[in-house]
Amino acid sequence: xxxxxxxxxxxxxxxxxxxxxxxxxxxxxxxxxxxxxxxxxxxxxxxxxxxxxxxxxxxxxxxxxxxxxxxxxxxxxxxxxxxxxxxxxxxxxxxxxxxxxxxxxxxxxxxxxxxxxxxxxxxxxxxxxxxxxxxxxxxxxxxxxxxxxxxxxxxxxxxxxxxxxxxxxxxxxxxxxxxxxxxxxxxxxxxxxxxxxxxxxxxxxxxxxxxxxxx
Amino acid sequence: xxxxxxxxxxxxxxxxxxxxxxxxxxxxxxxxxxxxxxxxxxxxxxxxxxxxxxxxxxxxxxxxxxxxxxxxxxxxxxxxxxxxxxxxxxxxxxxxxxxxxxxxxxxxxxxxxxxxxxxxxxxxxxxxxxxxxxxxxxxxxxxxxxxxxxxxxxxxxxxxxxxxxxxxxxxxxxxxxxxxxxxxxxxxxxxxxxxxxxxxxxxxxxxxxxxxxxx
Numbered sequence: 072x073x074x075x076x077x078x079x080x081x082x083x084x085x086x087x088x089x090x091x092x093x094x095x096x097x098x099x100x101x102x103x104x105x106x107x108x109x110x111x112x113x114x115x116x117x118x119x120x121x122x123x124x125x126x127x128x129x130x131x132x133x134x135x136x137x138x139x140x141x142x143x144x145x146x147x148x149x150x151x152x153x154x155x156x157x158x159x160x161x162x163x164x165x166x167x168x169x170x171x172x173x174x175x176x177x178x179x180x181x182x183x184x185x186x187x188x189x190x191x192x193x194x195x196x197x198x199x200x201x202x203x204x205x206x207x208x209x210x211x212x213x214x215x216x217x218x219x220x221x222x223x224x225x226x227x228x229x230x231x232x233x234x235x236x237x238x239x240x241x242x243x244x245x246x247x248x249x250x251x252x253x254x255x256x257x258x259x260x261x262x263x264x265x266x267x268x269x270x271x272x273x274x275x276x277x278x279x280x281x282x283x284x285x286x
Numbered sequence: 287x288x289x290x291x292x293x294x295x296x297x298x299x300x301x302x303x304x305x306x307x308x309x310x311x312x313x314x315x316x317x318x319x320x321x322x323x324x325x326x327x328x329x330x331x332x333x334x335x336x337x338x339x340x341x342x343x344x345x346x347x348x349x350x351x352x353x354x355x356x357x358x359x360x361x362x363x364x365x366x367x368x369x370x371x372x373x374x375x376x377x378x379x380x381x382x383x384x385x386x387x388x389x390x391x392x393x394x395x396x397x398x399x400x401x402x403x404x405x406x407x408x409x410x411x412x413x414x415x416x417x418x419x420x421x422x423x424x425x426x427x428x429x430x431x432x433x434x435x436x437x438x439x440x441x442x443x444x445x446x447x448x449x450x451x452x453x454x455x456x457x458x459x460x461x462x463x464x465x466x467x468x469x470x471x472x473x474x475x476x477x478x479x480x481x482x483x484x485x486x487x488x489x490x491x492x493x494x495x496x497x498x499x500x501x
Contacts, residue, residue: 094364094461095375097312097357099321105353106321108314110379138320142312149309151468151484154414155403156424160310164325188370198454199369209371227471239413240478241471244487246309251460253366256442263455269366272459 093143114186152228308358329401367443
């Protein structure tokens with residue numbers, strides 16, 4: 072995305088609102104084979120960001136005790152300028168860099184896993200609680216939110232002054248993500264409905280889901 | 287996302303169909319301050335993936351001649367298991383690792399920039415053509431698609447056998463992204479309409495846009 076089109080921001084509320092809205096993070100670590108970037112679920116509590124995976128997870132194992140970069144991006148629109156040179160995208164992106172600490176304390180591990188689960192939709196308390204074996208099989212990393220920044224681009228294309236009067240169209244195509252209606256697993260034998268927070272997602276955007284959670 | 291939930295695939299057609307559908311890549315480089323991951327536009331021709339930015343772009347400058355990782359992820363659904371331990375997401379992700387080469391030849395640079403522009407929507411030919419100065423201000427990297435893999439998870443949650451008969455709900459919440467209707471830039475003075483490929487995006491998913499392009 073074009074330099075100058077976005078604006079770097081360091082206000083913590085910008086970072087947190089992007090982390091709240093996002094559903095997946097792209098997590099980068101440095102390996103002996105070069106950088107590795109994978110999509111992961113995440114959660115946060117305003118102070119730390121949490122990642123989880125299987126104990127054998129290569130990326131998380133590599134990242135433990137090392138520098139990592141966690142990037143969460145929400146795409147809002149395609150920006151079509153009068154010349155493709157000024158095409159861009161409207162987006163909100165949060166970037167967190169820091170040393171990832173492996174969480175080994177049971178209580179904090181449970182705390183982190185509930186945050187990661189409930190980040191997407193609050194359903195930690197409506198399922199079968201995790202067993203001690205589930206916890207043992209799970210690797211959790213935490214990254215402090217101290218080194219975080221946000222970049223937000225919105226609005227119209229920015230064209231060259233001499234192009235404005237030209238014959239070309241310019242504008243924005245919105246990109247909107249919404250949750251659909253939940254459908255039950257084929258092996259569902261229980262006479263149960265989706266938890267209320269899951270039902271309530273239908274038709275919402277990821278941003279609307281945050282407002283609902285807050286309320 | 288959970289180990290075992292996705293399935294690694296190496297078929298080139300899987301990689302290409304994810305690259306076709308995606309709109310942004312998360313690009314990782316190793317810097318002296320640790321890994322850095324940023325969202326970027328991209329294009330590809332089946333053999334190479336192309337990235338572009340301003341000549342002063344820190345990530346692209348760092349990546350030139352170095353190992354990079356380019357990850358494109360499409361999110362399809364929230365997978366809600368009977369226990370949060372087995373929650374997951376349905377997604378398609380393509381991962382390309384390799385040495386990024388800086389493209390300096392004018393002809394190939396133009397070729398790459400048209401691919402990056404038209405990847406989103408075919409509008410390279412409907413705007414003001416790039417000037418020699420535009421090209422000089424743009425840095426282009428290419429990464430061969432030789433070291434590429436795809437990971438795709440779809441379908442129902444996979445629960446523990448002993449949990450299936452439990453009282454808990456399990457299922458999937460679809461996540462769907464669509465393009466909205468284009469709106470004109472506030473400074474548009476030309477008596478012009480959006481190019482046909484832009485008008486045709488309205489209401490489509492990113493995947494449907496690929497099928498349209500192909501046809």
